[in-house]
Amino acid sequence: MTTLSATAFPQAVYGNTTYEQFHPSWDTWPVMVAVIPLVYMIPTVFVIARIIHVYCQSLFSRKNVPINQHIFLVLSLAQVMSFLYFVADYMMLRLPATGFFTASCATIVPNHYLKLIFFFTFYFNYSAMIFPFLLCLLRLILVNFPSTHSMEMKLSQINGPVLAASIPLALIYPMCFTFFLIPAVGYCRQLGGPYPFGSVSIYYSGGAFGNVIRYG
Numbered sequence: 001m002t003t004l005s006a007t008a009f010p011q012a013v014y015g016n017t018t019y020e021q022f023h024p025s026w027d028t029w030p031v032m033v034a035v036i037p038l039v040y041m042i043p044t045v046f047v048i049a050r051i052i053h054v055y056c057q058s059l060f061s062r063k064n065v066p067i068n069q070h071i072f073l074v075l076s077l078a079q080v081m082s083f084l085y086f087v088a089d090y091m092m093l094r095l096p097a098t099g100f101f102t103a104s105c106a107t108i109v110p111n112h113y114l115k116l117i118f119f120f121t122f123y124f125n126y127s128a129m130i131f132p133f134l135l136c137l138l139r140l141i142l143v144n145f146p147s148t149h150s151m152e153m154k155l156s157q158i159n160g161p162v163l164a165a166s167i168p169l170a171l172i173y174p175m176c177f178t179f180f181l182i183p184a185v186g187y188c189r190q191l192g193g194p195y196p197f198g199s200v201s202i203y204y205s206g207g208a209f210g211n212v213i214r215y216g
Helices: 029-060 069-097 112-144 149-172 175-181
Strands: 185-190 200-205
Touching (some): 069 149, 112 149
Antiparallel strands (some): 185 200
8 A cells, every 4th residue: 555645645644554553542632522512412403403393384384383484494504504514524523533533544545525525514614604694684674674464475575585596695605615626535634733643634635726725
């Protein structure tokens, strides 16, 4: 097995026998950093599921559910994008940093599948930031129009076109900052200090135009 070029793949662990024989430990701080978020993210999944359930109930139930469907739609999308960002970031950094996948990472040839983890981390990050802005915009419109029957009809006429244009835009917008990762390949690399030896993360090499995202 050959090692990768240090210039094209800085701090890569692929082909390094030291990393292939690495044995992790449970009593390191990267393990604690990876475990603690699970304590609050597991209940968060149920909260997100409940929000989506209420929104779907308002769409399909024959009963009149007293909620603003436009706001609940954006709120649901904001929560989903935030959760997907957490999952992608967890797989890119927190989980590999524990060292439990270091030996496996040292045997994985750089490929586009690993790149997808890095790509979606930043894609969902930008999405998670733009949907709260859209939520504030809808609430601003709601505040400016009192809740009367005629105003509710007018709100629907305003918010409908706003969402029809802004939701697709919010999904396309992150591509403006991540498209250069499309030709890149992902690989595992050793994290710098204060991370201990054996703590790795998913990174990339070969991005378009030589663009590089700095972290870790």
